[in-house]
Amino acid sequence: MLKHRVRPVFVRPLPVEPGAFFRALDSAQEDGGLCRVCVFEGGAILRIRESDRHFWSPALHLHVQFGADGPELHGRFSPSSPIWTAFLASYLALGCIAVASACYGCAQLTVDATPWAFVGVPAAFVTAGFVYGAAFIGQGFGAEDMYELRSFVDHVAESFALGVL
Structure with a gap:
């Protein structure tokens, strides 16, 4: 059953060491992508780049937790700070x-x-x-931005799983 949340979350397995994943996120933004990434110890915050950002555009907060099956990437969407x-x-x-x-x-x-x-x-x-x-209602406005942020993360993670990165 789909749970509606004010701040939606997702969890996905991380196919690589967390530091390498966050470095790959950081380098992927430099290729002219839609996202801007701020990497910090143990996590990252992704936002839509300035030129495409609206006041309702969300941020995606990422952090890694280590489970029994290895590292898991936890993501939480939240509204912009204002x-x-x-x-x-x-x-x-x-x-x-x-x-x-x-x-x-x-x-x-x-x-x-x-x-x-x-x-x-x-x-x-x-x-x-x-x-x-x-x-x-704000999530409805920001749904496309949420999709773009999640797709960016999934693309980088799947690139590791396929051995591209």
Whole structure:
């Protein structure tokens, strides 16, 4: 069954030593590819090159874990940093609104006033649900970019498996 995630993940076996794979990713970007790769110790971050990037274009975070069958490449798609920050700020603001509404509603109850402020609590939760749903709309916009990033990784990995690299 396909699980819908705000940050989709994948796992694939790595047919080569991780350092060699990440070096190959880094050198493959220099051939005028669609992706830009930032390699660091134990992983890499792939993004669509600047000229083709949109504000909804995702990043692909890669890292290696060693399992019983050898190294496995774990990938996680995430929104760009400004989009991710906006989502977290939205959740923080909605959480503050819910708490403030609950506190104000309790204060209204204490002074025997009509507790109309309690309406803010479910309103904040419903709005948070819409923000959560917006993540999936963004994935729809970035689906082609996600495909390109994943295809780039698969191409480099399969080149090792076939002995091309």
